[in-house]
Amino acid sequence: MVTAEDRLMQWLRDAHAMEEQAVTMLDALAKRIENYADVRAKVEEHLAVTREQSRRLESCITARGGDTSTIKDLAGKVTAMSQGIGGMFAADEIVKGAMALYTFEHMEIASYRVLVAAAEEVGDTATAAVLQAILDEEIEAAHWVGEMLPDITVRYLKRDEATGIEAKR
Numbered sequence: 001m002v003t004a005e006d007r008l009m010q011w012l013r014d015a016h017a018m019e020e021q022a023v024t025m026l027d028a029l030a031k032r033i034e035n036y037a038d039v040r041a042k043v044e045e046h047l048a049v050t051r052e053q054s055r056r057l058e059s060c061i062t063a064r065g066g067d068t069s070t071i072k073d074l075a076g077k078v079t080a081m082s083q084g085i086g087g088m089f090a091a092d093e094i095v096k097g098a099m100a101l102y103t104f105e106h107m108e109i110a111s112y113r114v115l116v117a118a119a120e121e122v123g124d125t126a127t128a129a130v131l132q133a134i135l136d137e138e139i140e141a142a143h144w145v146g147e148m149l150p151d152i153t154v155r156y157l158k159r160d161e162a163t164g165i166e167a168k169r
Contacts, residue, residue, distance in 0.1 A: 004118065004121055004122050005122050007118065008064075008115070008118045008119060008122055008124070008127075009061070009064060009066050011111075011114065011115055011118060012057060012060055012061050012064070012066070012115065012127075013061065013066070013068060014111070015057055015111055015112070015115060016054060016057040016058060016061065016068045017068075018107075018108060018111060019050055019053050019054040019057060020054055022050045022104065022108070023047065023050050023051055023054060025100075025101075025104065026043055026044075026046060026047040026050055026101075027047055029043055029097050029101070030043045030044045030047060032093065032097075033094065033097075035094075035159065036094055036152065036155065039094070039098070039148065039152060042144060042148070043101075046141050049137055049141070053134050053137065056130050056133075056134065057130075057134070059130075060126075060127045060130050060131075063126070063127070064124070064127065092156060092160075094152060094156055095152060095153055095156050098145060098148060098149055098152050099149070101145050102142065102145045102146055102149060105138055105141050105142035105145055106142055108138045109135065109138045109139055109142060112131055112132075112134055112135035112138055113135060115131045115135075116128055116131045116132050116135060119131055
């Protein structure tokens with residue numbers, strides 16, 4: 001029988017793998033953005049936050065007597081690398097990348113809402129506090145990406161119509 005404690009640990013490992021996937025995805029995206037310096041700066045800023053989130057999750061897992069899942073972490077990184085390679089071939093890579101980031105942030109928000117509830121259910125207030133802080137960071141990230149989408153779209157369209165100007169990234 002799987003207990004709530006077991007399920008929380010499984011979900012914490014999943015979240016760690018998700019953050020490792022996000023690190024790979026954000027790093028690849030930041031390196032490819034050439035013509036949107038403000039967007040690259042925000043992605044790099046969130047990359048630093050994401051690395052710290054991964055570290056905090058690992059600390060929560062360790063404090064609960066567990067360890068991270070190498071297989072899940074690797075699978076997440078491979079998935080992110082595949083997404084990055086696929087994006088390189090899109091003529092509108094900057095727009096597609098921003099849309100993918102917005103979607104990913106919302107998946108993270110859903111995951112952390114579940115994790116906070118699970119940690120509270122098993123009475124692990126220390127882990128719940130860490131998860132709530134990460135949830136707040138993800139909500140903030142989803143907000144800025146959502147706010148950027150119209151501007152990125154318009155800037156891309158203007159660059160795309162201009163002769164001799166690289167628009168895709």
